[in-house]
Amino acid sequence: MKEQIQKKLSDSKAARWTALIIVSFTMMCGYFLTDVMSPLENLLTTRGSVAYFTDDTSVPTDSLLAKMELLAADEASPSLTVESLEKGLQVQYLDCVDGNQQVVEKTVATIASGEGWSSTEYGFFSGSYGYINVFLLMLFFGGLILDKMGIRFTGILSSGLMFAGALIKWYALASDFGDATFLGMNLQVVVASLGFSIFGVGCEISGITVSKVIVKWFAGKELALAMGLQVAMARIGTAVALGVSLPVARMMGEVSYPVLFGAITLCIGFLCYLVYCVMDKKEDASVQAARQEAGETAEEEGFKMSDLKLIFCSKGFWLITLLCLMFYAGVFPFLKFATKLMIFKYNVPESFAGLIPALLPFGTILLTPVFGTLYDRIGRGATLMIIGSVMLTVVHVLFALPVMNYWWFAVVVMVILGIAFSLVPSAMWPSVPKIIPMKQLGSAYAIIFYIQNIGLAMVPLLIGWVINDFATQYNEAGVVTGYNYTVPMTIFALFGACAILISLMLRQEDAKKHYGLEEANMKK
Numbered sequence: 060m061k062e063q064i065q066k067k068l069s070d071s072k073a074a075r076w077t078a079l080i081i082v083s084f085t086m087m088c089g090y091f092l093t094d095v096m097s098p099l100e101n102l103l104t105t106r107g108s109v110a111y112f113t114d115d116t117s118v119p120t121d122s123l124l125a126k127m128e129l130l131a132a133d134e135a136s137p138s139l140t141v142e143s144l145e146k147g148l149q150v151q152y153l154d155c156v157d158g159n160q161q162v163v164e165k166t167v168a169t170i171a172s173g174e175g176w177s178s179t180e181y182g183f184f185s186g187s188y189g190y191i192n193v194f195l196l197m198l199f200f201g202g203l204i205l206d207k208m209g210i211r212f213t214g215i216l217s218s219g220l221m222f223a224g225a226l227i228k229w230y231a232l233a234s235d236f237g238d239a240t241f242l243g244m245n246l247q248v249v250v251a252s253l254g255f256s257i258f259g260v261g262c263e264i265s266g267i268t269v270s271k272v273i274v275k276w277f278a279g280k281e282l283a284l285a286m287g288l289q290v291a292m293a294r295i296g297t298a299v300a301l302g303v304s305l306p307v308a309r310m311m312g313e314v315s316y317p318v319l320f321g322a323i324t325l326c327i328g329f330l331c332y333l334v335y336c337v338m339d340k341k342e343d344a345s346v347q348a349a350r351q352e353a354g355e356t357a358e359e360e361g362f363k364m365s366d367l368k369l370i371f372c373s374k375g376f377w378l379i380t381l382l383c384l385m386f387y388a389g390v391f392p393f394l395k396f397a398t399k400l401m402i403f404k405y406n407v408p409e410s411f412a413g414l415i416p417a418l419l420p421f422g423t424i425l426l427t428p429v430f431g432t433l434y435d436r437i438g439r440g441a442t443l444m445i446i447g448s449v450m451l452t453v454v455h456v457l458f459a460l461p462v463m464n465y466w467w468f469a470v471v472v473m474v475i476l477g478i479a480f481s482l483v484p485s486a487m488w489p490s491v492p493k494i495i496p497m498k499q500l501g502s503a504y505a506i507i508f509y510i511q512n513i514g515l516a517m518v519p520l521l522i523g524w525v526i527n528d529f530a531t532q533y534n535e536a537g538v539v540t541g542y543n544y545t546v547p548m549t550i551f552a553l554f555g556a557c558a559i560l561i562s563l564m565l566r567q568e569d570a571k572k573h574y575g576l577e578e579a580n581m582k583k
């Protein structure tokens with residue numbers, strides 16, 4: 060009789076890659092929503108509506124109407140209103156071209172309404188992703204819930220929270236709050252930030268859940284490649300958000316439409332996670348059956364609070380956590396301000412400005428799995444993290460330079476940042492299971508994400524305030540004329556410098572404790 064060996068579902072290549080694609084899709088939708096507002100900074104911080112012309116230039120409608128009135132002053136022209144400006148309308152107005160007053164003729168492509176937020180309010184809103192996670196310790200509890208209640212319950216809860224938060228954010232942006240305030244802050248900013256905070260809780264808890272899902276299905280197999288592919292799919296979400304959000308908002312004349320689209324995709328992501336739960340149940344059943352066949356009756360011991368001690372006492376764990384804080388503080392918050400940086404520092408036309416930051420996640424889509432495979436097969440994880448941190452620092456120093464303000468230079472620098480942003484995540488995340496055992500992994504990822512969220516919450520707040528108070532340039536009439544990005548970009552470079560230091564310490568610690576960070580992941 061042929062001997063039958065009971066196999067786990069995850070031993071099937073098709074099954075484990077299917078599970079990966081499903082959970083990665085849910086995360087991709089989350090990443091789309093995370094950055095969907097980043098390219099809209101300029102529109103959000105514009106007061107009143109803006110007329111965009113077919114030649115890709117734009118003028119606030121108030122100023123356009125004034126310039127049109129000026130030209131029509133001595134003619135018996137009908138009185139002009141914002142409502143009379145519409146798509147396809149040919150307008151003539153007096154404008155200063157090369158120092159001379161000239162009559163300019165243009166065609167209106169679209170009218171979009173700005174929200175009139177200050178840079179500080181925009182920074183507050185961008186950081187709100189992490190407020191509940193940080194101040195209500197939600198990520199910490201999320202890790203405990205994950206280790207106690209399991210992957211299925213936690214994933215459903217967190218993807219539901221992402222969807223709910225996205226709906227609140229959309230409601231805030233689609234509604235007119237007039238001049239209403241809450242605790243002295245623009246009410247629209249407050250409600251949008253509340254939605255983004257709730258979404259942030261869901262997105263981060265989904266992140267740790269998906270990490271645990273991947274370790275469950277891929278441990279001892281293509282772990283780093285799988286993690287790299289999950290991150291690559293997430294980056295598609297970020298890239299699409301950065302690339303299409305502004306054109307969509309301009310076309311629809313409203314900042315809320317890209318968010319509505321994001322909320323719809325999150326609903327689909329939620330449904331996908333339910334499908335994964337069916338697979339997860341089958342995997343558990345197959346593991347149970349395989350154990351019984353092998354005569355292993357003892358159940359794996361559950362998570363205990365005392366297990367946290369092991370995590371907190373590990374120096375390697377703390378170094379990875381601090382590296383994560385510093386490295387990510389130099390990337391995700393930077394993306395929130397990158398589109399406006401392209402417009403004002405590198406003079407990129409507004410409709411293309413989001414495409415240059417979008418190069419960053421696009422590059423990582425290919426490179427993260429490549430570096431993941433490299434780590435799986437050759438090792439050198441700690442060294443990859445050092446190289447990535449050096450590149451991050453160089454990039455921000457180059458962005459801080461007051462010279463070389465050419466669009467092609469910004470493209471080159473962004474590509475380098477893309478390589479750095481592939482190197483560090485593809486080596487850092489698969490290194491955590493080498494330091495912390497599976498049983499405490501949910502809590503370990505949660506603590507790392509928690510500390511990382513302090514950066515994701517506070518850095519946009521800091522940079523928004525710095526741009527508002529130190530980088531904005533005004534003319535004598537108090538009108539904003541441009542921005543000087545030297546100080547904000549120098550702050551980002553400092554995060555990179557800290558990341559270099561920490562990654563060097565991590566390699567040293569690895570050599571002492573033999574975590575195996577420089578060794579290959581795949582067992583031959």
Ligand SMILES: NCCCC[C@H](NC(=O)[C@@H](N)CCCCN)C(=O)O
Binds near residue numbers: 511
């Ligand atoms: N297996 C862990 C993968 C983590 C990927 C990592 N994500 C994060 O660090 C999140 N805490 C923050 C994501 C913010 C955008 N939603 C990544 O590199 O994206």
